[in-house]
Amino acid sequence: MSAPTFKLVVGLGNPGPDYLITRHNVGFLVLDAWADEDNLQFKDERARFSQAAQEPDGTRLVKPMTFMNESGKAVAAWLEWLKLTPADLLVIVDDVALPLGQIRVRPSGSSGGHNGLKSLETHLGTDAYARVRCGVGAVPPGWALEKWVLSRFGRDEEDAVGDMIVAARRAIQCCQSEGISVAMNRFNGSASADPTTER
Numbered sequence: 001m002s003a004p005t006f007k008l009v010v011g012l013g014n015p016g017p018d019y020l021i022t023r024h025n026v027g028f029l030v031l032d033a034w035a036d037e038d039n040l041q042f043k044d045e046r047a048r049f050s051q052a053a054q055e056p057d058g059t060r061l062v063k064p065m066t067f068m069n070e071s072g073k074a075v076a077a078w079l080e081w082l083k084l085t086p087a088d089l090l091v092i093v094d095d096v097a098l099p100l101g102q103i104r105v106r107p108s109g110s111s112g113g114h115n116g117l118k119s120l121e122t123h124l125g126t127d128a129y130a131r132v133r134c135g136v137g138a139v140p141p142g143w144a145l146e147k148w149v150l151s152r153f154g155r156d157e158e159d160a161v162g163d164m165i166v167a168a169r170r171a172i173q174c175c176q177s178e179g180i181s182v183a184m185n186r187f188n189g190s191a192s193a194d195p196t197t198e199r
Helices: 023-038 068-082 115-124 145-149 155-178 180-187
Strands: 008-011 043-045 050-054 060-064 089-095 103-106 130-135
Touching: 008 023, 008 068, 023 060, 023 089, 023 130, 023 145, 023 155, 050 068, 060 068, 068 089, 068 115, 089 115, 089 155, 103 155, 103 180, 130 155, 155 180
Parallel strands: 008 060, 008 089, 089 130
Antiparallel strands: 043 050, 050 060, 103 130
């Protein structure tokens, strides 16, 4: 078994049932689907402010329990404990700049105003870490950004969200086995779990 590209995969979100199926919690939803697929169990890691699960190859799946705007505190604690660098990190995050259902894999980038990514930049001192951006749709006219990202997905959005979660999971698998460049070519802009054309 070859070593995974990323040893720490972090899904961003907010803890608690009130936030579970909200746009801001796409990162948690992707990791939950991954854990269900591979029969992994999340355990409390209070010393690192998180819930975490581990694959047989050593990949850690981490859901910070710090609330979104303090996500960097948990991620920095994991990197320090595992003696890893930001190059070992992949973050799954919601993105209002992408249409609902689209994903985009990136090796680095700015926070784009996202509070979770801002916190990571603050605590890690860099934006040079990989991420899978998951589109949750643009903020509708008359909505505040904060209200939109904390809103729940509508019934008419459930199929698109489900397809996106599967696509994000497959993109991460591709990153781990074939590298991030291959995943970018194969999955960027797609909500398909098995795209047949490169973009």
